[in-house]
Amino acid sequence: MSHDVLNPTPEYLAFWRERHVCTLTTHRPDGSPHVVPVGVTYDPEAGLARVISNRHSRKVRNILVATAAEPGGARVAVCQMEGRRWATLEGRALVRTDEASVADAVARYAVRYGRVPSPNPDRVVVEITLDRAMGRA
Numbered sequence: 001m002s003h004d005v006l007n008p009t010p011e012y013l014a015f016w017r018e019r020h021v022c023t024l025t026t027h028r029p030d031g032s033p034h035v036v037p038v039g040v041t042y043d044p045e046a047g048l049a050r051v052i053s054n055r056h057s058r059k060v061r062n063i064l065v066a067t068a069a070e071p072g073g074a075r076v077a078v079c080q081m082e083g084r085r086w087a088t089l090e091g092r093a094l095v096r097t098d099e100a101s102v103a104d105a106v107a108r109y110a111v112r113y114g115r116v117p118s119p120n121p122d123r124v125v126v127e128i129t130l131d132r133a134m135g136r137a
Contacts, residue, residue: 003133005089006047015080015087015137016042019113022080024051024126026062026093034062040078041108042089049078049089050105051126052117055097060124063093076128087135089128096125 003012022040025033036059038051053060066074073092080087096102105125110116117123 001134001136003135005091005130005133006044008044008133009137012087012133012135012137013042013044015082015085015135016040017112018082020080020082022078024059025077025079026059026074027066028058028062029065034058038078039109039113040080040089041105041112043108047130049091049128049130050108051078051128052102052105052109052123053126054120055095055122055124060095060126063095063126067094073129076126078128085135085137087137088133089130090132090134091128091130093126093128096127101125101127 021037023035024038025035028034041050063074073094076093077088077090102123102125106117
């Protein structure tokens with residue numbers, strides 16, 4: 001079932017506000033998928049999903065390599081599921097390193113996941129500009 005990324009149904013948005021481990025799918029330089037567990041926050045007002053990460057992680061390296069080839073960002077997907085409920089957000093990802101973006105993403109993560117992550121000087125934000133939402137919530 002398709003959803004409007006900027007105007008999701010109340011049920012779909014509520015599902016994205018519950019505490020769930022999600023997955024992020026990026027593509028390795030050889031084109032194969034790289035799927036890892038992550039925490040995701042969804043901001044429909046801005047049309048963004050955010051994932052905090054270490055700048056040295058494989059997912060960040062995959063995005064940086066893809067972004068060098070496609071300046072609009074790397075094509076990625078984030079997904080979560082629980083029982084019969086599932087939700088996927090897709091879009092183009094960029095890596096943000098500026099302090100304001102990282103602090104904002106950490107604050108959003110703390111709200112959704114109920115804890116502030118440990119300080120990490122190598123933290124970055126994978127910011128996904130969304131263009132597709134699917135799911136059954």
